[in-house]
Amino acid sequence: SLKASGFFLTSIGTLRPIIRAHTSFTQVLSRHYSFHRSPTGNELTPKHSKSDCTCVSCGIQLQSTNPDKPGFYSPPSAKTKNKNVEISDLKYLLFSQNIQKAKDLERKLYDPEFDESSDLKYSKLLSPEMIDKERNNRLSCKRCINIIHKNEYNLEKDFVKLDYDDIKKTYLSHDSKEISKHVVHVTPLPFFPIGLKRAIVDDFHSVRNNKEKSQNELSILFSKADQVLGSETLLNKKAPLFMDLFLEKYLDVKSGSLNMVFFSALKRWNVEAAYNILKKQFNYLLGEVNAGKSTLINSWLKKYPNSTRAESTNKNQSFHSQKAGVSHIPNMTRDMTSYLLNGGSKLVIDLPGFESDKHKPHLQNLVDKKFSDLLLKTEKFKNSKVTKRPYISVKGKDDANTLGRAYTVGGLFYVIPPPRTISKVHQFIPGPDYTFSNLEKAFETVRKLKVEKNPKMIPMETYLHCKDTLAMEENFTRHIIPPFIGSVEIVIDGLGYFQLSPSGAYNYYGLFEVWVPKGIKVAVRMPLQKVIEQSYESFISAKNECSSSLLKKDIKYGDFFPKGPLVSDTYPLDHSIPREDALMAIRKQFIQRTSSDVMKRGPLISTPEKELDLLLTMRDKDFKLYWYYGF
Numbered sequence: 001s002l003k004a005s006g007f008f009l010t011s012i013g014t015l016r017p018i019i020r021a022h023t024s025f026t027q028v029l030s031r032h033y034s035f036h037r038s039p040t041g042n043e044l045t046p047k048h049s050k051s052d053c054t055c056v057s058c059g060i061q062l063q064s065t066n067p068d069k070p071g072f073y074s075p076p077s078a079k080t081k082n083k084n085v086e087i088s089d090l091k092y093l094l095f096s097q098n099i100q101k102a103k104d105l106e107r108k109l110y111d112p113e114f115d116e117s118s119d120l121k122y123s124k125l126l127s128p129e130m131i132d133k134e135r136n137n138r139l140s141c142k143r144c145i146n147i148i149h150k151n152e153y154n155l156e157k158d159f160v161k162l163d164y165d166d167i168k169k170t171y172l173s174h175d176s177k178e179i180s181k182h183v184v185h186v187t188p189l190p191f192f193p194i195g196l197k198r199a200i201v202d203d204f205h206s207v208r209n210n211k212e213k214s215q216n217e218l219s220i221l222f223s224k225a226d227q228v229l230g231s232e233t234l235l236n237k238k239a240p241l242f243m244d245l246f247l248e249k250y251l252d253v254k255s256g257s258l259n260m261v262f263f264s265a266l267k268r269w270n271v272e273a274a275y276n277i278l279k280k281q282f283n284y285l286l287g288e289v290n291a292g293k294s295t296l297i298n299s300w301l302k303k304y305p306n307s308t309r310a311e312s313t314n315k316n317q318s319f320h321s322q323k324a325g326v327s328h329i330p331n332m333t334r335d336m337t338s339y340l341l342n343g344g345s346k347l348v349i350d351l352p353g354f355e356s357d358k359h360k361p362h363l364q365n366l367v368d369k370k371f372s373d374l375l376l377k378t379e380k381f382k383n384s385k386v387t388k389r390p391y392i393s394v395k396g397k398d399d400a401n402t403l404g405r406a407y408t409v410g411g412l413f414y415v416i417p418p419p420r421t422i423s424k425v426h427q428f429i430p431g432p433d434y435t436f437s438n439l440e441k442a443f444e445t446v447r448k449l450k451v452e453k454n455p456k457m458i459p460m461e462t463y464l465h466c467k468d469t470l471a472m473e474e475n476f477t478r479h480i481i482p483p484f485i486g487s488v489e490i491v492i493d494g495l496g497y498f499q500l501s502p503s504g505a506y507n508y509y510g511l512f513e514v515w516v517p518k519g520i521k522v523a524v525r526m527p528l529q530k531v532i533e534q535s536y537e538s539f540i541s542a543k544n545e546c547s548s549s550l551l552k553k554d555i556k557y558g559d560f561f562p563k564g565p566l567v568s569d570t571y572p573l574d575h576s577i578p579r580e581d582a583l584m585a586i587r588k589q590f591i592q593r594t595s596s597d598v599m600k601r602g603p604l605i606s607t608p609e610k611e612l613d614l615l616l617t618m619r620d621k622d623f624k625l626y627w628y629y630g631f
Contacts, residue, residue, distance in 0.1 A: 057144035059337035059350070070334070073141045151369070160334075161358045164199060171336055171351055172284060182217045182279040186287035186296065189222040189229070189262065190428070193250075193567045194356070194493045194523050195288055196220075198631035201251050205258060219259040219277050223292035224378060226264035227428065227496070228528050230386045235262040235270050238536040245561045250631060265292055265299040266378050275300055278346045289353030290376065290494070294333055297350055300341050310338035310347060356493070360519045363494060371410050371465035374430045375495055381430060386529070391424040391501070394435055396509070404513075406436040411446055411466035412517070413492060414439055414476075415500075418510030422503045429496035434463040439473075439515065447471040470517060479522045479570035480586050481512040482626040483615060489528065490514055493521040508612055511582050514570065523629065525567045535560045565602075565627035569593070583608045590626040600628055 053062045060071045146152040153159070172181065183204040187195035204218040222243070225235055239262045247253040259277050263270035274296060285293040301307050339348045363372050374380055384390075394407045396417040407415040410431040416439060417423050427433055436442040449457035450468040469475055481490065487501040492514075500512060516522055538560040546552045571586035587608045594601045602624070605611050615625055 053139065054335070054337070055139065055141040055144055057140050057148065058333055059335040059352075060141060061335065062139060062141055067142065070143070071141050072143075073139055159362070161355045162352060163356070163358055164197060164354045167286065167351055167354045168203065171349075172286075180217075180279075180281045182219065182281050182283045184277070184283055184285050185218065185220045186223055186285055186291045186293045187220065188224045188288075188291050189528075190224055190227045190496055191491055191493060192222070192228075192528065193525065193629060193631070194491055194521055195291065196251075196631070197356070198251055200286065201247075201253060205253065217279065219261075221274050221277070221296070222260065222262045223287075223296065224264060224266075225262040226267050226269060226383055227378075227381055227386065229262065229532070230383070230529065232267075232269045234529070234532060235264075236273070238532050241557050242532045242535060242561070245558055246566065249561075250567075250629070263296070265295045267383075268299065268303075271296070271299045271303055275303070275341070275346070278341075278348065280346065283346065283348045285348060285350050287353060288356060291353060292378070293350055293353065295378070297339060297348060300348070301339070304342040306343040307339060307341045310340045357519060357521065360494070360521075361517055366467060366470060366517055367410060367412055368465045368467065371412075371431060385426075385428050389426050389499075391426045391499075392433065392435075393503075394423050394425050396421040396423075397438075404438065406439045406442045406515075407433065408436065408442060408463075409433045409498075411442070411464040411470060412495065414442060414515040415490075415498075416513040416515070418512060420509045423512075424499075424501040424503065426499035426501070428498055429492070431465070432463045434460075443471060443473055473575065475518060476515045477518050477520075478573050478575055479514045479516060480573050480582050481514065481524055481570060482568055482586060482590075482624065483508070483511065483583075483612065484524075484624060484627075485615070487527050487530070489525050491523045491525060492516055493523075495520070499527055506616070508616065510579055511586075513579075513582075522570045523567060524570060524627075526562065531562060531566065535562065565600075565624050565629075567629040568624070568627035569629050571626075583612070586626055587611075590628060593628055593630060597628075602627075 054060065055062055055071065055073070062071045062073045063069060064073055064075050066072060140148075143153070143158050147158070172183070181204070183200065185197070185200050185204075187197075201218065220243075222239075225239070229235060229239060240260055243260055243262075244255055244258070247258060248255045261270055261274045261277050263274045265271060285297070287293055333350060333352045335352065337350045339350070340346070341348055363375065367375075394405060394415070394417050396419045397404045398420060404416045404419055407417075407425060409427060409429050412431075414436075415425065425433075436445065445457060445460055446464055446466060446468075448454040449460050449464055450466070451471050481488070481500075485506050487499055489497050489499045491497045514522055535557070539555070539557045542560070543552050543555050546555060571589050573582060573585055577585055590601075591604075603611070603614065605614065608625075611625055615623060
């Protein structure tokens with residue numbers, strides 16, 4: 001079975017790829033490299049084998065016959081006969097009019113002090129044969145060239161949305177009896193718990209399903225952890241302890257049965273730990289679009305230079321020829337791409353990202369390019385937001401009967417605080433913020449600026465980067481945040497999160513509202529970094545204060561894990577429902593949501609008023625009303 005997968009076992013027990021790794025691999029996973037089942041259905045040019053002729057950026061199989069079909073590319077011309085290499089030719093051949101990268105190439109060619117370990121070591125004398133070889137190894141489809149180098153794309157045509165069932169059926173259901181699968185669920189920590197899918201745990205975690213003889217295994221990688229946890233020390237010990245008990249409480253995962261790693265590919269936090277979680281079998285990276293799967297693979301390729309694409313016939317290509325396609329536009333990867341890491345010791349298969357909701361709007365249709373780049377490009381996130389935690393104060397209206405003030409970031413969403421309250425807003429979503437006197441004024445300003453093009457509104461362009469579709473109230477969903485004491489974090493899927501911290505003693509004056517464009521999911525959670533740190537510090541403090549070594553063994557981390565709900569869905573309400581009726585309306589929704597899970601309801605008495613009195617009497621942060629998250 002190893003030979004059928006393209007590997008052999010050495011005398012010292014090391015798994016190594018055989019010379020025909022790319023050929024044998026196609027026999028096992030014919031879905032990806034077959035002439036008959038290719039996404040385009042077109043034959044390939046005789047110059048390239050079928051396993052080589054895939055787009056270096058998105059993984060789709062290339063074809064050169066129909067420009068209107070996916071995977072179209074222009075085949076490279078014959079090998080150049082000019083022995084005098086011009087820098088202008090290199091700019092065109094290697095970087096497709098990307099001027100900045102061309103300048104980097106010039107440094108590689110002529111600066112002897114320039115060294116980049118993760119890329120090809122260009123010398124002063126670059127032969128035409130080497131140029132042609134590098135050029136042929138960097139084939140990209142027309143769609144990817146336009147996206148990366150020209151920023152031209154059609155969202156509906158070039159980015160086909162897939163859901164989890166599509167990915168599972170296409171890539172994870174074949175040869176289930178012959179191939180041992182290790183599914184690595186990659187989910188961004190800033191969007192937790194939205195990106196964590198119960199269906200993946202149900203399908204692939206064998207211990208949870210008592211499938212002791214199952215070949216399938218599951219691990220979870222929490223990406224972009226630097227946007228939530230301020231230091232690398234939190235990633236290694238504190239966060240895994242917390243998440244282990246969280247999965248046991250919410251997803252019925254046996255404690256200690258699931259491997260997990262928190263990492264940041266951008267800051268190179270725990271990249272090696274994420275690599276060590278891989279098995280010596282088929283490792284499938286599975287997650288939503290823009291989860292950071294391809295970025296993680298590129299981090300591995302840099303850290304382990306002796307790595308290559310599994311389907312490549314040339315094992316000495318540069319990093320740029322091997323790397324996974326990454327773009328600030330989600331869903332760059334269109335087909336699975338396989339990689340042999342660290343000399344072939346690990347095989348990783350990068351799968352296309354899926355959407356939790358196919359009807360979720362494209363961010364580029366909601367805001368301008370500058371703002372969408374700011375939201376989607378991970379490298380533009382300022383870590384000082386997490387470490388220094390700056391905030392602004394948002395004050396509710398003094399009159400309970402008037403519509404409250406509206407806090408926004410770029411005009412993309414609005415937060416309406418209850419009347420007679422002052423709240424701190426810790427904003428972890430990049431972009432300019434602004435507070436309007438009320439929601440009606442906000443929509444009126446956007447309409448004058450984006451629809452009517454009123455020149456008097458030009459100064460507001462600094463704060464409003466939304467498009468004209470967000471000038472109308474009917475394009476928004478009104479989300480109600482369930483009652484809470486202390487601070488909470490509001491998670492907006494695909495955008496990020498922010499923290500709400502009401503000031504002063506808790507008194508109920510109403511509920512927070514968050515208005516977001518239709519189709520975007522919103523969730524609420526306890527402040528993640530604070531909960532992780534406090535529970536761990538309480539656990540360590542209790543152990544240090546215990547003088548008996550025997551009693552220390554009885555002190556468990558679970559004793560200090562928060563007892564109440566940690567996450568919850570929000571409650572969408574019709575725009576016409578008055579604020580004073582919101583509490584009764586979300587109570588009805590809460591009872592409906594928990595109809596098949598009554599044990600999660602908590603203390604429901606008789607009326608929302610009495611339950612609210614109980615909340616005010618207890619003033620316990622672990623006691624929460626109407627908190628429930630449907631994984």
